Amino acid sequence: xxxxxxxxxxxxxxxxxxxxxxxxxxxxxxxxxxxxxxxxxxxxxxxxxxxxxxxxxxxxxxxxxxxxxxxxxxxxxxxxxxxxxxxxxxxxxxxxxxxxxxxxxxxxxxxxxxxxxxxxxxxxxxxxxxxxxxxxxxxxxxxxxxxxxxxxxxxxxxxxxxxxxxxxxxxxxxxxxxxxxxxxxxxxxxxxxxxxxxxxxxxxxxxxxxxxxxxxxxxxxxxxxxxxxxxxxxxxxxxxxxxxxxxxxxxxxxxxxxxxxxxxxxxxxxxxxxxxxxxxxxxxxxxxxxxxxxxxxxxxxxxxxxxxxxxxxxxxxxxxxxxxxxxxxxxxxxxxxxxxxxxxxxxxxxxxxxxxxxxxxxxxxxxxxxxxxxxxxxxxxxxxxxxxxx
Amino acid sequence: xxxxxxxxxxxxxxxxxxxxxxxxxxxxxxxxxxxxxxxxxxxxxxxxxxxxxxxxxxxxxxxxxxxxxxxxxxxxxxxxxxxxxxxxxxxxxxxxxxxxxxxxxxxxxxxxxxxxxxxxxxxxxxxxxxxxxxxxxxxxxxxxxxxxxxxxxxxxxxxxxxxxxxxxxxxxxxxxxxxxxxxxxxxxxxxxxxxxxxxxx
Numbered sequence: 065x066x067x068x069x070x071x072x073x074x075x076x077x078x079x080x081x082x083x084x085x086x087x088x089x090x091x092x093x094x095x096x097x098x099x100x101x102x103x104x105x106x107x108x109x110x111x112x113x114x115x116x117x118x119x120x121x122x123x124x125x126x127x128x129x130x131x132x133x134x135x136x137x138x139x140x141x142x143x144x145x146x147x148x149x150x151x152x153x154x155x156x157x158x159x160x161x162x163x164x165x166x167x168x169x170x171x172x173x174x175x176x177x178x179x180x181x182x183x184x185x186x187x188x189x190x191x192x193x194x195x196x197x198x199x200x201x202x203x204x205x206x207x208x209x210x211x212x213x214x215x216x217x218x219x220x221x222x223x224x225x226x227x228x229x230x231x232x233x234x235x236x237x238x239x240x241x242x243x244x245x246x247x248x249x250x251x252x253x254x255x256x257x258x259x260x261x262x263x264x265x266x267x268x269x270x271x272x273x274x275x276x277x278x279x280x281x282x283x284x285x286x287x288x289x290x291x292x293x294x295x296x297x298x299x300x301x302x303x304x305x306x307x308x309x310x311x312x313x314x315x316x317x318x319x320x321x322x323x324x325x326x327x328x329x330x331x332x333x334x335x336x337x338x339x340x341x342x343x344x345x346x347x348x349x350x351x352x353x354x355x356x357x358x359x360x361x362x363x364x365x366x367x368x369x370x371x372x373x374x375x376x377x378x379x380x381x382x383x384x385x386x387x388x389x390x391x392x393x394x395x396x397x398x399x400x401x402x403x404x405x406x407x408x409x410x411x412x413x414x415x416x417x418x419x420x421x422x423x424x425x426x427x428x429x430x431x432x433x434x435x436x437x438x439x440x441x442x443x444x445x446x447x448x449x450x451x452x453x454x
Numbered sequence: 455x456x457x458x459x460x461x462x463x464x465x466x467x468x469x470x471x472x473x474x475x476x477x478x479x480x481x482x483x484x485x486x487x488x489x490x491x492x493x494x495x496x497x498x499x500x501x502x503x504x505x506x507x508x509x510x511x512x513x514x515x516x517x518x519x520x521x522x523x524x525x526x527x528x529x530x531x532x533x534x535x536x537x538x539x540x541x542x543x544x545x546x547x548x549x550x551x552x553x554x555x556x557x558x559x560x561x562x563x564x565x566x567x568x569x570x571x572x573x574x575x576x577x578x579x580x581x582x583x584x585x586x587x588x589x590x591x592x593x594x595x596x597x598x599x600x601x602x603x604x605x606x607x608x609x610x611x612x613x614x615x616x617x618x619x620x621x622x623x624x625x626x627x628x629x630x631x632x633x634x635x636x637x638x639x640x641x642x643x644x645x646x647x648x649x650x651x652x653x654x655x
Contacts, residue, residue, distance in 0.1 A: 178526055185529035392527055393516045400527060403513065407535070 105135040118303035127288035129332030141325030142380035148234040152401035155216035163441035174408025225266040235272035243276040281365035322353035348373035354390040354397040458571040466562035474538035486606025488572040501543035546588035556587030574614040605648035
C-alpha cells in the first residue's frame with residue numbers, strides 16, 4: 065500500500081495553519097534568549113559557579129560552561145599558518161544484520177593528509193577492519209549499530225594520532241562530528257573508550273591540534289546555560305529538567321553577532337560524560353560562521369579539547385584553517401578535506417556485496433556453508449517496488 | 455616498440471573500445487593517435503583515438519564555481535580522485551602471428567588490458583601494410599568526426615613516413631580517400647578541407 069496522501073494532506077493543512085503561530089512563538093523565544101545572552105554576557109564567574117553547583121544536584125545536566133571569554137565576544141578570522149600538515153579523517157561502516165546471510169561488521173576509516181602551503185596533492189590513507197566471530201558480541205549480546213558507530217569514531221581518532229606521529233611541524237587534525245562520544249556505557253564496557261582517550265592524549269603529546277566539526281548543529285548548550293542563569297537559587301535542583309526555550313538553538317543566538325569568518329567565545333561542556341575528559345582533554349566548543357555572505361550566516365560548532373582551547377596560537381590556526389577549508393567549496397561551505405575523507409571512507413552497497421562474495425568464497429573453499437538470508441531480507445531484495453524505511 | 459602506457463581497457467566490442475586513465479596520465483595520448491593492445495602470443499589490436507572525454511562530478515562542479523581553487527585541491531582532483539579520463543578508440547586492424555590485417559579483429563580485448571601508444575616505427579609499419587584498408591572502418595563509423603580524425607591521423611602518419619624516407623605516403627592516402635568517397639561529395643569535401651589544414655601541400 066502506498067502512502068495515503070489524503071491523510072497526509074489533512075495533516076499538512078493543519079501544519080501550515082499552525083505555522084504562523086509557531087513562528088511568532090519562536091520569534092518571541094529567540095528575542096528572549098538574545099536578551100538573556102546580552103544580560104549574562106559578562107557574568108562569567110558567577111555562572112560558572114552556578115553550573116558547578118547545579119551539576120552537583122543534577123548529574124544529567126547538559127549545558128555550556130562559561131570560560132574567560134564573554135558570551136557576546138566575537139573573534140575575527142586570524143591569519144593562516146604559513147605551513148602545517150592538515151589531516152582529516154572520516155569513517156564508514158557495515159553494520160551487522162541478522163537478516164543477511166553473513167554476520168560480520170566492518171569499519172572503514174579514510175584519512176587525507178595535506179601539507180598546507182606546498183601545493184602538492186594530498187595523500188589518502190584507508191584503514192579497513194573486519195569484525196567477526198566473538199568480536200560481534202558485547203557483554204549484553206550481539207553488537208549494536210550504535211556500538212559499531214562508536215568503534216568507527218574511536219578508529220578515526222586513532223588513525224589521526226597514528227598519522228600525526230609520522231609528521232614533523234605543526235599538525236591540525238579534525239573529524240566530522242563532535243569529539244565527545246555518545247553511548248559511553250557500551251563503549252566503556254568494551255574498553256574502547258580508553259583507546260579513544262589514549263589517541264587524544266597522543267595527539268596532545270605530539271602538540272597536534274584536534275577538533276570535531278559539527279555541521280548544521282542543533283545544539284542547545286548555551287540555551288540551557290541561559291535557562292540556568294534565570295533559575296532562582298532555591299530551585300537549582302531543577303536545573304536542566306524543565307527547558308523552556310524549546311525550539312531555539314545556540315546558532316540562532318549568534319547568527320546576528322558573527323561576521324563571515326568570525327568565531328564566538330569558547331565554552332566548556334557540562335555533561336554526564338564530561339568527567340571522562342579530564343585536564344588537557346576537557347571538552348570545549350565554539351561556533352564559527354563559515355559563510356562568505358554577510359546576509360546569510362552559516363554557523364557550525366567546533367569541539368576542541370582543553371589543550372587547544374587554552375592555547376591562542378593553536379586555536380587561531382584551527383580557526384583560520386577551517387575557514388580556508390570551507391571556502392574551497394562554493395555555495396555550501398564544508399571543509400574540503402573532510403569531504404575528501406568521507407569520499408575515501410564511504411563503503412558502497414557494491415563494495416559490501418563484494419565483501420560478501422569474498423567471505424562466501426573463502427568459506428566454501430574450506431567446505432563450509434555460508435549462512436542464509438532471512439525470508440524477509442530475500443523478499444526485500446526482490447526487484448520491483450522499493451520504499452523508504454523499514 | 456613504444457612502451458608508453460596510456461591506460462587500461464574499460465569496455466570493448468569488436469569495432470571500438472574505451473580506455474580509462476587518470477588525468478595525470480593524459481599527456482601522451484592525443485586525438486587521432488594510433489594505439490595498440492598487445493594480447494599475448496603475437497596477437498595485438500590497433501586503433502585510433504577519436505574522442506577524449508573528461509567527466510565531472512558533484513565536487514568538481516562545486517570547485518569550478520569557487521573563487522581561486524588552491525593548487526593542492528587541483529592536484530588532489532587530478533591525482534587522487536577516481537574520475538578517469540575516457541578515451542574512445544576505433545578499431546582499425548590487428549596482427550595475429552603474421553602480417554598486419556586492416557580488418558576487424560577476431561575478438562576484442564578484455565577489461566583492464568593495457569593500451570600503449572604506437573611509436574613512429576609502428577605507425578609506419580601499420581600504415582604501409584596493404585592499401586589503406588583501415589580507412590573504411592573510419593568512414594563507416596558513426597558519431598565520429600571523420601574528417602578531423604582522418605586529418606589528424608594522416609598528419610601523424612605523414613610525419614612518421616617522412617621520417618622513414620617516404621614522402622609520397624600522404625599523397626597516396628589522400629588519393630585513396632578521394633577514391634573511397636567519390637560517391638559521397640559532402641564527406642569528401644569535409645575530409646579534404648580538414649586535410650588541407652592538417653597537411654598543407
